[in-house]
Amino acid sequence: MRVLHWLLLLPFLAMFQVAVASVCVTDDAQRELCLDKPASRIIALSPGATELLFAAGAGEQMVGAVSFSDHPPAAEKLPRVGSYKRLDLEAVLALDPDLIVAWQSGNPLPQVERLNALGLPVYYSEPRRFEDVSTTLERFARLAGTEQVGKGAADAFRAGIDALRERYADESKVTVFYQVWEEPLMTVNHEHLISEAIDVCGGVNVFGDLPTLTPRISRESVLEKNPQAIIAGGMGEDDPGWLDPWRKFSTMQAVKNENLFFVAPSTLQRPTPQMLTGTRALCRHLDTARARQ
Numbered sequence: 001m002r003v004l005h006w007l008l009l010l011p012f013l014a015m016f017q018v019a020v021a022s023v024c025v026t027d028d029a030q031r032e033l034c035l036d037k038p039a040s041r042i043i044a045l046s047p048g049a050t051e052l053l054f055a056a057g058a059g060e061q062m063v064g065a066v067s068f069s070d071h072p073p074a075a076e077k078l079p080r081v082g083s084y085k086r087l088d089l090e091a092v093l094a095l096d097p098d099l100i101v102a103w104q105s106g107n108p109l110p111q112v113e114r115l116n117a118l119g120l121p122v123y124y125s126e127p128r129r130f131e132d133v134s135t136t137l138e139r140f141a142r143l144a145g146t147e148q149v150g151k152g153a154a155d156a157f158r159a160g161i162d163a164l165r166e167r168y169a170d171e172s173k174v175t176v177f178y179q180v181w182e183e184p185l186m187t188v189n190h191e192h193l194i195s196e197a198i199d200v201c202g203g204v205n206v207f208g209d210l211p212t213l214t215p216r217i218s219r220e221s222v223l224e225k226n227p228q229a230i231i232a233g234g235m236g237e238d239d240p241g242w243l244d245p246w247r248k249f250s251t252m253q254a255v256k257n258e259n260l261f262f263v264a265p266s267t268l269q270r271p272t273p274q275m276l277t278g279t280r281a282l283c284r285h286l287d288t289a290r291a292r293q
Contacts, residue, residue, distance in 0.1 A: 025139040028132070029104055029124035038145030039099035039121075043092060045112070046084045046103035049125050050075050051272040052133075053101065056140035057149025064095045071266060071274070087111045093118070099143060101125050105213070127271035130161045130196055137273070153273060160276040164200050164283060171202035174286045174293075177227040177254070178205065180269065182242050184216045193271050201283035203229070223249060229289040230254045231282060233265035257292040261285035 022034040043064040044050040050069035053062055065078040066087070079095065082088035084106050092100070097120060102112045104126035116122050123143065127133050134154035141150020176198050180186045188194045190208035198205050206225040207217060222230075232242040240262035249255050263285070267278030 023143060023145075025123070025142055027123045027139070028126040028136075031124065033121055033123050033143075035099065035121060035143060039143050041095065041097045042099045042101065042144065043081060043095060043097040044069065044101045045081070045087060045107050046101075046125070047071070048127075048270040048272055049101040049103060050078070051270060051274065052125070052127075052136055053140050053144070055150075055153045055273050056137045056144060057146030057153075058140055058144035061144050063097060064092065071272075089114060092120075099123065101140070128191060128193060130193065130200075130275070131158070133193075133271055133273065133275065134158050136271075157273045157276055161200065161279065164279060168200060168202040168283060168286075171286075172290055172293075174203045174229055174289045175206050175225070175227045175253075176203040176286070177207065177222055177225060177230045179230065179232040179242055180214060181233075185219060185222075186214050186216055188214055193275065194268055197268060197275065197279040197282055198231075200279055201286045203282075203286050223252060226253055228253045228257070228293065229259040229261065229286060231261050231263055231285065233263060233269050254289075257289070259285075259289040259292060261288075 022036060023038055024032055024034040026032050040061050041063045042053060042058060042061045044053055044062065045066055047069045050065045051071050053059065054072050054075060059074055062078055064081045065075060067080055067083045069075045069078065081091040084103055087108065089111060092115065100115055100120055100122045102122050102124050104124040112122060125136060127136050134157050137150045137154040141147045178187055178194055178198065180188055187207045189210045189212060190205060192213055195205045195208055206227050207215065230246055232240060243260040243262060246255055246260060254260060263278050263281050267274045267281065
């Protein structure tokens, strides 16, 4: 009878084990992160991670973010835990998080490692390609228990980028200088998501072969490359002022043909679904540049 009793219980025990199974994902540092249950108190340590978490359906579980986490509007109401460059660890601990999303290349590593040493679950995020944006949405949704929302957002982003890639696959190439910062003058190499956006639109990043992700360059080097178009991110959503200094170089192709363009930085300089909007804008600008050659 006792054997029969345990045999009858086995299906229920299996169901119980599934219910309490860990929620596990592999982060961008190739570390496996497991939670006993979906996270309900999440802190994001970069504006991009904040956007991704909201897009994955985890906005209601967020309890803290760093400065400049301004999208969506609800993110502006979250308590601040410092900036992405300098974290306020006391503020982080006071919010009692059960998941922290760190920016692998942007946050101060010693501070993040301190949080790890205290036993807090840390996910290291570093999307480098468009596909990484989609997989990050899916992972965040798994960690937060919002899989349906995350899958929908990931699929929509994939479909939008794939449509642009197909649309511009056979267009003539346009050489592009993308200005990510003014002082010091900075751009991006081929490993950066912005460079993939340029490629999707049929552009060629003239500084793509440089060894660092966001290299510092000189104005002379830009003049030497003589790009057909210059794209600037500016310092605000409607501030193309970084383009003005280039206008005095009248012999450069981009200036001569009036191919100086601005793309709002929030749509192209954060690894989030908004990059679809930014990439569409970039593609339109390169269409204009083609027509002016």
